[in-house]
Amino acid sequence: MSTQTILEVSGLRAGYGGVPVLHGCDLEIREGETVGIAGLNGAGKTTLLRALSGAIPRSCDRALLRGDRLPSRPDAVARLGLVHVPEGRKVFPTLTVRENLRYGAVAAGKAGGAAREERRVLDAFPRLAELADRRAALLSGGEQQMLAVARGLMARPVLLMVDELSLGLSPKAALDISAVLARVARTQNLSVLLVDQNTTLLGARCDRGYIMRDGLAEPIDDAFGHDTLSAAYF
Ligand SMILES: Nc1ncnc2c1ncn2[C@@H]1O[C@H](COP(=O)(O)OP(=O)(O)OP(=O)(O)O)[C@@H](O)[C@H]1O
Ligand SMILES: [Mg+2]
Structure with missing residues (x-):
């Protein structure tokens, strides 16, 4: 297996309105690996993903995606293959499953x-194929989470970052969805960053x-x- 570094970040700083949250964070992710981040509520996990995907400003000593400088604009970051599935799913409720994809x-x-x-994504998530023409608002929480992950895969990422996949899901649903993601990651040599409170899942x-x-x-x-x-917790 290749050990190419996909993401290399050092000294990452970010925050909100001048209040720092990240104080010089280092992170490295290699090709094909799945990396987990846990931490208490408010520790800065979501802030880290936002700073990487360009949703909020950041400064850092070094931020490379497959050896290229990580851009600061979200659309440019996504084009380069770093894709963020946000906390709370954020699927478009009035669009159908297919339109979201x-x-x-x-x-x-x-x-x-x-x-x-x-076709590949709907093969991986057959439940979404059954729901393809239904508006996303009418999906269950677990189905919406499948859709959010599947929508991220549609961007053909090299690194998919999923924030709180398990939020509001039964432990089994979280394990099932992450198993599908793991299968896709293996076949496509995709790297995955899972941020989650569910350390059993991680x-x-x-x-x-x-x-x-x-x-x-x-x-x-x-x-x-x-x-x-x-x-870490007690
Ligand atoms: N939009 C915002 N404006 C101002 N402060 C914010 C904003 N979003 C988050 N924060 C603050 O930044 C800090 C880190 O929050 P963040 O959402 O990154 O935590 P988290 O580790 O993802 O927590 P959780 O496990 O609860 O999702 C917290 O103190 C939070 O109050
Ligand atoms: Mg969070």
């Missing part, structure tokens, strides 16, 4: 080949992990084993 491709400048990608799916604390991402040795979590 198409948007995922168009937003990343990948309209060409979208029909083929849509332990089941991640090759490596970080704990977000005091605006920094600290690497952990045991992928979300008991000792690390006790130290």
Whole structure:
């Protein structure tokens, strides 16, 4: 397996209205690996994903995606293959499942080949194929989360960042959706960054992990084993 570095970030700083949240965060993700980030509420996990995807301004010593400088504008970041599935899903409620999927491709400048990608994604998530013409507002929470992940895949990412996949889902639904994502990641050699409070999910799916604390991402040795979590949370 290749060990090419996909994302290399050091000294990342970001915050809101002059209030810093990230204080010089380092993060590295290699090709094909799934990396997890856990951390207390308000630790800065979502802020990290926003800063990487260009949704909020950032400064850093170094931010490279496949060796190229990570752009600051969200559309340019998505075009380069770093795609963010936001916390709370944010699917378009009045659009159908299929229209939401198409948007995922168009937003990343990948309209060409979208029909083929849509077939792949609907093969991976057969439940979405059944719901293809239903408006997203009428989907259950779990189905909306499938749609949000599938929409992210439509952008043909090299690195897919998923914020709180498990939010509001039963443990089984979260494991099932992340299993589909893991299968797709394996076949496409896709790298995945899972930010989640559900450390059981992270332990089941991640090759490596970080704990977000005091605006920094600290690497952990045991992928979300008991000792690390006790130290981080209690
Ligand atoms: N839009 C915003 N404006 C101002 N402050 C914000 C904004 N969003 C988040 N913050 C603050 O930034 C800090 C980090 O928040 P962030 O959402 O990154 O945490 P998190 O680790 O994702 O938490 P959670 O696990 O609850 O999702 C918190 O103190 C939060 O109050
Ligand atoms: Mg968050």
